[in-house]
Amino acid sequence: MAVSVDPLVVGRVIGDVVDMFAPTVTMSIYYGSKHVTNGCDIKPSMAINPPKVSIDGHSDELYTLVMTDPDAPSPSEPSMREWVHWIVSDIPGGTNPTRGMAILPYMGPRPPVGIHRYILVLFQQKGPLGPVQQPASRANFSTRLFADHLNLGLPVATVYFNAQKEPVSRRR
Numbered sequence: 001m002a003v004s005v006d007p008l009v010v011g012r013v014i015g016d017v018v019d020m021f022a023p024t025v026t027m028s029i030y031y032g033s034k035h036v037t038n039g040c041d042i043k044p045s046m047a048i049n050p051p052k053v054s055i056d057g058h059s060d061e062l063y064t065l066v067m068t069d070p071d072a073p074s075p076s077e078p079s080m081r082e083w084v085h086w087i088v089s090d091i092p093g094g095t096n097p098t099r100g101m102a103i104l105p106y107m108g109p110r111p112p113v114g115i116h117r118y119i120l121v122l123f124q125q126k127g128p129l130g131p132v133q134q135p136a137s138r139a140n141f142s143t144r145l146f147a148d149h150l151n152l153g154l155p156v157a158t159v160y161f162n163a164q165k166e167p168v169s170r171r172r
Contacts, residue, residue: 057093
């Protein structure tokens with residue numbers, strides 16, 4: 001049996017948050033000058049504001065971006081899996097989330113204990129979604145059910161990073 005080296009499989013993003021999919025769109029994410037790559041570490045203090053996200057594609061294509069933490073409140077007991085941090089829909093291809101419609105405003109990572117994974121999942125829409133009801137709670141969100149409810153299908157791109165609580169003395 002072949003061992004997967006896909007970081008999304010190794011990091012259990014595929015399984016815990018999304019099903020296996022074939023990436024078809026390039027999405028680049030930066031917190032300041034730091035390029036987010038699968039499994040990299042981002043300090044919560046660097047991620048207070050939304051990241052700069054660039055989505056390839058054509059302007060006539062629309063996308064939805066979802067950011068969640070499947071490790072809330074702790075990786076060993078993720079009883080609030082998934083904690084949703086950000087949802088933006090109707091993002092035109094070739095642009096970024098500021099051109100879309102915020103369904104849920106951005107909330108930066110605040111892991112209380114342990115190393116948490118933060119997953120940014122991009123879906124291609126079949127057409128404009130228009131107004132979408134905000135989730136009733138950020139806790140116990142399901143990316144799969146959300147995508148299913150809006151008929152989004154499988155993701156077209158996914159990137160995740162790790163973050164952990166910073167020592168108080170290091171914060172600036």
